[in-house]
Amino acid sequence: MExxxxxxxxxxxxxxxxxxxxxxxxxxxxxxxxxxxxxIKQDKNNMEEEFADVLAWLISLANIYDIDLEKAFYKKYxxxxxxxxxxxxxxxxxx
Ligand SMILES: [Zn+2]
Numbered sequence: 001m002e003x004x005x006x007x008x009x010x011x012x013x014x015x016x017x018x019x020x021x022x023x024x025x026x027x028x029x030x031x032x033x034x035x036x037x038x039x040i041k042q043d044k045n046n047m048e049e050e051f052a053d054v055l056a057w058l059i060s061l062a063n064i065y066d067i068d069l070e071k072a073f074y075k076k077y078x079x080x081x082x083x084x085x086x087x088x089x090x091x092x093x094x095x
Contacts (some may be wrong), residue, residue, distance in 0.1 A: 001070040008059040016060050024064065028057040 016024055035050035062069045082090035 001073065002068075004055070005059050005063065005069055008056055009063045012060055013063050016064055021064070024057070024061060028054070028061060031057050 031050065031053040035047070035054050038046040038050045059069065062072075081088040082092060084090070085092045
């Protein structure tokens, strides 16, 4: 994740910072919509592309606010069993 984040930072951070934040958020949401469409259509090739776009925009937003995604991720989802049910895999009844 650190490598991905660095890669997106080097490519896009300067450009992304110049755009109004609302516009960056809209791009992110737009890509989520396109991913949802690809999933619903079961279009595997398109899904692959849209997952990449959603991840790239998620990383871009994190970069703008200097959030270390890997650190944030493991803080919320530490390695090991589920923090709630203490099982691995999780058996929480949260459907
Ligand atoms: Zn659980």
